[in-house]
Amino acid sequence: MNIAQHLSTHDIKPSYQRIKIYEYLYEKMNHPTVDLIYKNLVGEIPTLSKTTVYNTLKLFIDKGITSTVTIEDNEVRYDAIMDAHGHFKCTACGAIYDIKYDFKDVAMNELKGFEVKETQVHVKGKCNQCLTNKN
Amino acid sequence: MNIAQHLSTHDIKPSYQRIKIYEYLYEKMNHPTVDLIYKNLVGEIPTLSKTTVYNTLKLFIDKGITSTVTIEDNEVRYDAIMDAHGHFKCTACGAIYDIKYDFKDVAMNELKGFEVKETQVHVKGKCNQCLTNKN
DNA sequence: CATAAATTTGTAATCATTACAAATATAAAT
DNA sequence: ATTTATATTTGTAATGATTACAAATTTATG
Incomplete structure (x- = not known):
């Protein structure tokens, strides 16, 4: 799948950070927390801010291409699969x-x-x- | 139901606070947050501490007479009904x-x-x- | 009573998340 | 190109729920 395309289709401008965050979500399929996403990308994007990860995920949710998984009381996880499961x-x-x-x-x-x-x-x-x- | 009895049966000493907290949970059936429980009981128990509410709920969960409801990302709710629902x-x-x-x-x-x-x-x-x- | 154990309480620490404003990057207009 | 406007990213500080912890209080035991 073309991620930039996918973001554009959903009214999201495909910035570098947004592409990388979605790519991580979509390819790893590991239902990561914000912290895990941040730790895994900050090597590749040294200037990355955790706030950007929060902002981006919130945007993805608003635009309907990401959902949250609150299976634990103390952490929110994220998922790029939008089918009911x-x-x-x-x-x-x-x-x-x-x-x-x-x-x-x-x-x-x-x-x-x-x-x-x-x-x-x-x-x-x-x-x-x-x-x-x-x- | 006799609440003190119910607590004792589950290996919980029925202190005043514990009885009141369980009573609130069980009678209101409103899936309250810690804050809601605290605010509703502090009138009747002026010395009540929020820490006690947290401690007590944790105890209830350990002993299997309360469960958590994490339907929202940012708040944990509690429920005295233990049947699968x-x-x-x-x-x-x-x-x-x-x-x-x-x-x-x-x-x-x-x-x-x-x-x-x-x-x-x-x-x-x-x-x-x-x-x-x-x- | 006196002592030990359990419970409650208040304060401070922790941790995830949000608010916000400055800095940077991107797009549009002249 | 250069300026101007807009969008995005970033860092820091604030918020708010929860936990850690030790002192104070209550309850149980000898």
Whole structure:
């Protein structure tokens, strides 16, 4: 995918920082925190400011090409995938997995007459890798 | 329900503050923030400290009689209902509704071999009340 | 009572996020 | 090109929720 193009399509001027931040989000798919994005890019962009990362992510969210994942109380994570999907966080290794779910099945009958804009499904536990390795 | 009893059953000594905090959680069912709990109880317990509210909620969570609701990025809410259920937050009036969902349907087939400890379902949008009133 | 243990409290520290204004870069106009 | 305006980035300071910690208070125990 052409990232500059993608940003332009969504009414975002493709500056160097914006391209790099989106590229990181999109290619790593690791649901990073602001801090992780910053630490991974500051080598390549030495003048990068954490404020820019915050500003840029807020812009991405406003324009609808990024969403937040609040699976933990104390940190906000970011995701470039915009299709409805859930997240599983392994409490052992910390990895976050994308999971599909059937949107229709999630409480939709209870929300008759409600206007649903956004659904988040968060599951926590231990991933199969950690379960087989450790135990 | 006898709250002191309930706390004792879960290995929590039923102090005055703990009883009052649990009582607030359980009776109001309003998914309050720490600040809201504090503001509502400090009239009745003038010496109450916000630290006590934090400590107490952490204890409740450890002992399994309270859970957190992180439907917003910037605030943690608390809930005394421990059955698996989801939450709908109205972006217009701010109210939080409990919603039931079918646990089996939520991505369970994708998590074969995973150990699931906790599931949270968050839905945002506008409630029927706000939709009929406003529009 | 006296002593020990648990609980509560207040203050200070921490950490993520936001506000804001200066600096820099980009685009438009002359 | 050069100036002028606009947008973007940056750094610092402010905010606000949460945690750390030690003193004060309360409750339980000998």
